[in-house]
Amino acid sequence: MSAVPSIPQRGDAVLTNLQLIDGLTPEPRGGLALVIRAGVIEAVVPAADATDSAIDLDGAFVMPGLVNMHTHFSLSLPGAGGDAVAALSPDALALYMADGARRTLLSGVTTVRCVAEKGGADFALRRAIEAGHVPGPRIFTAGRALCCTGGHGHDTDDTIECDGPDAMTRGVRSQVALGADLIKLMISGGIAGEHEQITTPQLTRAEMAAAIETAHAWGRKVTAHAGPAAVIAEAVELGLDCVEHGYELTPDVARLMAERHVSLVPTLVVTRAQAFFDDLGIPPWMQERSLGAGPRHLESYRHAIDAGVDILLGSDMPPFWDFEGTSAVVRELEHMQAGGLSASQVLSAATAAPARWLDADDRIGILAPGRFADLIAMPDDPTADVSALRGIDFVMKGGVVVRDEERIVR
Structure with a gap:
């Protein structure tokens, strides 16, 4: 019997009969085909020129794999x-x-940004995925987050x-x-701290x-869990690169963020997550705080869009x-569209x-020659309505098919 290899990280393929x-x-x-060599898109060619054995996608819509910028693989909220x-x-x-x-990758997320994981396990997980020991998305991670005592x-x-x-x-140096x-x-x-409020400032200037x-001296960007506008404004003035949640932005602070090129990861689903909370046995105080923050959270998101x-x-x-x-990630995308962005946005x-924020846009985020063949496919057009992503039935990472519910190789 021949040796059993590790999970392949880079593959060769030709994808045809698709809407790109x-x-x-x-x-x-x-009328196009994607030619993939060693995990990277080598060329986008007319379908008639795709002479190699190809994966026929039966007219499916093909787009880059999703990049989820707020992920916790070790999440443990209050409750059972x-x-x-x-x-x-x-x-x-x-x-x-x-x-x-593994489940994240199969859901169509081919890259994640982890923003607080337990005990350094995220670094081991990243190494295991890169070595082909376990399947999973590409991981960019912050390690453990920094908070104040009791924060x-x-x-x-x-x-x-x-x-x-x-x-x-x-603390910064330890994670670097x-x-x-x-x-x-x-x-x-935030929402999950019993002895705090969303509006509680927790770090000094x-x-x-x-x-x-x-x-920044070590070449790392900084993102911040943040709720109130005044705290966000102070951090933005100090050079913050990204805001997580941003529950209570004002038009002025949103404009400041735009002027300073500070991004927002809104996580709208966390203030609209009753069923998820019920699944986990989340205590009443947290449910009330979260769901009660929903209207202001949506208003804040719209201020950011307008700015x-x-x-x-x-x-x-x-x-x-x-x-x-x-999936939760698709539901977030639906909330983002309902809240004011077009489907294409x-x-x-x-x-x-996200690929630009991660300084990885030369590798991920678009489907073009030289980029990783990280992609998803679905029967309906997500540029018309992001709810089409509910139909994801094909996932490829690095030219390797990791999910294929409908296709055949001819």
Whole structure:
């Protein structure tokens, strides 16, 4: 018997009979084929020129794989479901996270940005995926987030409590040393902290400045869990690169974000997640806070759109979670469209725009020669309505088919 190989990371393929949404032109284009070599798109050619054995996509709409910019594979919220995750041993947690990574990839998310994971397991998971030991998306990670003593997320192993500028500097350096691609700060309260409010400021100006300055010196961008406008404005003035949630933006602060090229990951689904909360046994106080924040959260999102802030996809909930008839990541995209972005703008916010923020747009985010063959396919046109993504039935990462419900190779 021959040796059993690791999971292939790069493949060769030709895809034909498709409608291409490449992220460069606004309308789907037919009559083309994608030629993939060693995991990378080698050429986009007329379908008639595709002479190799090809995967016939039966007229499906093909677009870049989704890039989810707010992911937690080790998420443990208050309640019975979260308590079970928090109680996992390190080895059990690693297996749990590996399963989440696999399911995330199968849901059509080919790249994630992890923004607070427990105990360094995200770095091990990234290495395991890259080595072909387990299937999963490409991972960019912040490692553990930095918070103040008693701050947002302090009671789990996915944060480090840092008080004062020196501690913040050490916190940033500690995550960079482990391999963090970015830094995550908890600068205000949020939904999941029982003894805080969304509006609670949690880092001093000096602490934020130290963390941001240190991260930038090491070539890392900084994103921040943030709710109130005043706290966000102060962080933006100090050089913050991205805001998570942004529950209470004002028009003025949204304009400041746009002027400073600060992105927003709105995570609209987290204030519209009753069924998810019920699944996990979330306590009443958190449910009330979350659902009660929904109208202001949507208003804040619309301020960002009106100001021209760069909007990026992020689900916060596990991307693969079975939620309201689809996955959590698709439900987030539907909320983004319903909240004011066009379907094409939502698709950009889920592909090309995150790739730019990650400084990875030479590798992911569009379907063009030289980019990884990370793509998804579905029967209906997502440029007309992002709800078409409910029909994802084909996923490829690096030229390797990882999900194929309908296709045949001829």
